[in-house]
Amino acid sequence: MWRFRAICGFAVLLAITAACSKKSVSDQLIVEIPPGFSGNFVLEMGVRGAVPLSKHGDAYVLSLPREGKTQTATMLNNARVTFKNASDGQVWGLSQRTFSTGDGISVGGKIEFFVGAEKDFDAEQQKKNKSGGSFKPEAGFAAG
Numbered sequence: 001m002w003r004f005r006a007i008c009g010f011a012v013l014l015a016i017t018a019a020c021s022k023k024s025v026s027d028q029l030i031v032e033i034p035p036g037f038s039g040n041f042v043l044e045m046g047v048r049g050a051v052p053l054s055k056h057g058d059a060y061v062l063s064l065p066r067e068g069k070t071q072t073a074t075m076l077n078n079a080r081v082t083f084k085n086a087s088d089g090q091v092w093g094l095s096q097r098t099f100s101t102g103d104g105i106s107v108g109g110k111i112e113f114f115v116g117a118e119k120d121f122d123a124e125q126q127k128k129n130k131s132g133g134s135f136k137p138e139a140g141f142a143a144g
């Protein structure tokens with residue numbers, strides 16, 4: 001009987017360890033940039049009453065509005081972001097943040113970036129640094 005309990009206990013421990021060690025699969029977000037778009041973009045996520053992002057297969061798809069800002073009810077954590085149609089420049093300063101409660105429940109987030117020439121991105125960063133706000137650039141991304 002003690003062998004059976006030991007084996008069951010070991011099996012439970014093994015199952016818990018396997019469940020805890022699984023990597024969470026990050027969502028993919030495809031951002032479609034309209035021709036002629038240049039400037040900052042902000043996506044506010046987890047907004048009540050906002051429209052969820054559309055899905056195409058396993059990926060979420062976002063068509064950038066000309067205003068450079070939009071909201072969605074969808075909440076993405078550490079999304080793999082890819083860009084389409086950035087014909088007028090590169091994407092700079094991709095930043096992702098999630099906001100959570102003290103117990104780790106996601107309650108919102110933002111994805112921000114800049115589309116355009118590097119010199120324009122640098123000028124925009126200088127303005128933000130003087131006003132106290134900034135997002136740190138990861139690198140320039142060529143759109144496909």
